[in-house]
Amino acid sequence: xxxxxxxxxxxxxxxxxxxxxxxxxxxxxxxxxxxxxxxxxxxxxxxxxxxxxxxxxxxxxxxxxxxxxxxxxxxxxxxxxxxxxxxxxxxxxxxxxxxxxxxxxxxxxxxxxxxxxxxxxxxxxxxxxxxxxxxxxxxxxxxxxxxxxxxxxxxxxxxxxxxxxxxxxxxxxxxxxxxxxxxxxxxxxxxxxxxxxxxxxxxxxxxxxxxxxxxxxxxxxxxxxxxxxxxxxxxxxxxxxxxxxxxxxxxxxxxxxxxxxxxxxxxxxxxxxxxxxxxxxxxxxxxxxxxxxxxxxxxxxxxxxxxxxxxxxxxxxxxxxxxxxxxxxxxxxxxxxxxxxxxxxxxxxxxxxxxxxxxxxxxxxxxxxxxxxxxxxxxxxxxxxxxxxxxxxxxxxxxxxxxxxxxxxxxxxxxxxxxxxxxxxxxxxxxxxxxxxxxxxxxxx
Numbered sequence: 001x002x003x004x005x006x007x008x009x010x011x012x013x014x015x016x017x018x019x020x021x022x023x024x025x026x027x028x029x030x031x032x033x034x035x036x037x038x039x040x041x042x043x044x045x046x047x048x049x050x051x052x053x054x055x056x057x058x059x060x061x062x063x064x065x066x067x068x069x070x071x072x073x074x075x076x077x078x079x080x081x082x083x084x085x086x087x088x089x090x091x092x093x094x095x096x097x098x099x100x101x102x103x104x105x106x107x108x109x110x111x112x113x114x115x116x117x118x119x120x121x122x123x124x125x126x127x128x129x130x131x132x133x134x135x136x137x138x139x140x141x142x143x144x145x146x147x148x149x150x151x152x153x154x155x156x157x158x159x160x161x162x163x164x165x166x167x168x169x170x171x172x173x174x175x176x177x178x179x180x181x182x183x184x185x186x187x188x189x190x191x192x193x194x195x196x197x198x199x200x201x202x203x204x205x206x207x208x209x210x211x212x213x214x215x216x217x218x219x220x221x222x223x224x225x226x227x228x229x230x231x232x233x234x235x236x237x238x239x240x241x242x243x244x245x246x247x248x249x250x251x252x253x254x255x256x257x258x259x260x261x262x263x264x265x266x267x268x269x270x271x272x273x274x275x276x277x278x279x280x281x282x283x284x285x286x287x288x289x290x291x292x293x294x295x296x297x298x299x300x301x302x303x304x305x306x307x308x309x310x311x312x313x314x315x316x317x318x319x320x321x322x323x324x325x326x327x328x329x330x331x332x333x334x335x336x337x338x339x340x341x342x343x344x345x346x347x348x349x350x351x352x353x354x355x356x357x358x359x360x361x362x363x364x365x366x367x368x369x370x371x372x373x374x375x376x377x378x379x380x381x382x383x384x385x386x387x388x389x390x391x392x393x394x395x396x397x398x399x400x401x402x403x404x405x406x407x408x409x410x411x412x413x414x415x416x417x418x419x420x421x422x423x424x425x426x427x428x429x430x431x432x433x434x435x436x437x438x439x440x441x442x443x444x445x
Contacts, residue, residue: 011040014036018030018044024045027041027044028045042075047077048080049078051079051081051082051083053083054090058090061093061094064076065097073101073102074103076101076103077104079094080106080108081107081108081109082110082422095132095134098132098145099145102146104145104147104148105147106148106149106150107152109152109154110422136168136170146174146176147176148176148177149179150180151174151180153168153171153181153182154182154419155184156184161184162184162185163186164186165182166191169191172222173202173225174202176203177204178205180207181208182208183210183212183418184212185209186212186213187212187214187215187219188215188218189218191218191221191222192221195221196221196224199221199225202226203227205228205231206229206232207229207231207233208232208235209233209234209236210418211237211417212236213236213237213249214250215250216251216258220254220257223258223261223262226262226265227265229265229266230265231269232259232262232268232269232270234255234270234271235270235272237249252309253289256289256290257290263297264297266299267299267300268299268300269302269303270303270305271305271308273304273307288314288319292314293315293320294318297322298323299323301326302315302324302326302328303329303330304329304330305330315354315359315363316354316359320363322365325367325368326366326369326370327363327366327368327369328370330372330374331374332375333374333375334375334377334380334382335388337373338391339388353371356398357398359399360404366403366404368404369404369406369407370407370409371407371409372408372409372410372411373409373410373411374411374413374427375411375413376412376414380412381444381445382408382410382433383433383441383445389440392433395435396433397435397438400435405435405436406433406435407434408432409429409430410444411427411429413427430443432444
């Protein structure tokens with residue numbers, strides 16, 4: 001029997017061909033041509049796997065179980081479980097196989113009910129959730145999770161739109177985990193038991209909490225775990241219609257106190273303010289706990305989603321971060337904020353946009369100010385009012401004279417809210433004004 005012509009091609013060239021094929025169906029077809037092609041293609045085929053239906057989960061489980069021992073399971077480095085909103089059975093068949101994926105580096109798990117709470121079709125997903133609960137609470141937290149570097153969990157439970165992180169506590173202390181993103185989670189006081197033994201030991205550098213309910217003790221305990229947290233995204237209960245239970249939520253002042261544990265490493269901070277997210281201006285000054293952000297020596301980028309009285313008080317005081325380079329202000333507004341002058345030399349309250357002289361005085365290293373108008377209204381025209389354009393131009397010139405580059409962005413989120421699930425388009429920010437060349441987007445006129 002004649003050998004395959006592929007055998008005469010240098011292996012290095014075949015490997016380059018395999019890596020260049022970006023279509024899964026074509027790569028699968030190549031793998032079926034001969035044993036050599038299969039050996040070369042399978043590491044690429046199984047390197048990153050996306051599962052969106054129960055039937056896909058079944059086929060993947062069957063393929064992983066065909067080999068004993070399952071060497072294919074060792075090939076999986078990234079697994080993305082993004083189940084569509086359906087009543088698919090068999091979505092749970094992959095759960096026992098996760099422990100065999102010893103090279104797994106990235107895991108994303110998404111429930112179709114992470115936002116919309118409905119009992120219909122929940123049974124298959126509950127079986128999967130219970131399987132993961134068992135896996136995460138295993139003494140070794142699953143052999144396949146020991147090399148996990150990135151974990152994302154968007155889900156809910158049968159009884160509630162929220163889930164208890166304490167039931168999956170070992171994920172917080174995974175030995176290689178560097179990035180953790182969770183949504184719709186409850187971090188209550190019961191979570192802290194035993195975590196103090198891991199304080200300052202985990203390699204976590206990125207933490208994102210989306211629509212989560214967090215108690216003061218839990219937040220303090222979680223932020224004490226990383227050796228050096230570099231990026232933190234605190235998004236607490238912005239769009240959730242109801243309280244997940246009788247819990248005591250941490251106040252903004254307690255958030256700041258808990259973050260202080262990472263003051264020597266934190267470089268980027270995204271701060272959501274629930275109470276003032278939709279206000280045009282904040283008319284009260286908060287009492288700043290401790291030294292505020294002054295001791296955050298590495299903080300160079302700060303994003304404020306909503307007009308936070310506490311954070312704006314901190315920025316416009318001696319408690320401001322010493323080395324901040326970029327400040328981003330996200331306002332849930334259609335641009336009406338720009339109709340109110342904010343360049344007065346007399347600072348008597350905290351405006352929605354800090355006046356140039358105040359930023360220059362308290363943030364001497366600031367080079368970039370980004371203002372993002374996030375609206376639910378489509379086709380909002382920001383520059384239809386001449387007076388608004390004139391004011392923005394003067395404001396931009398004032399910032400520029402103090403070494404601060406003002407850029408304004410516009411984004412539309414429609415009816416979609418975080419977390420953004422599979423197939424959902426997150427808001428895309430489009431620049432609509434650059435102070436550097438006084439450019440106004442013609443699309444917004």
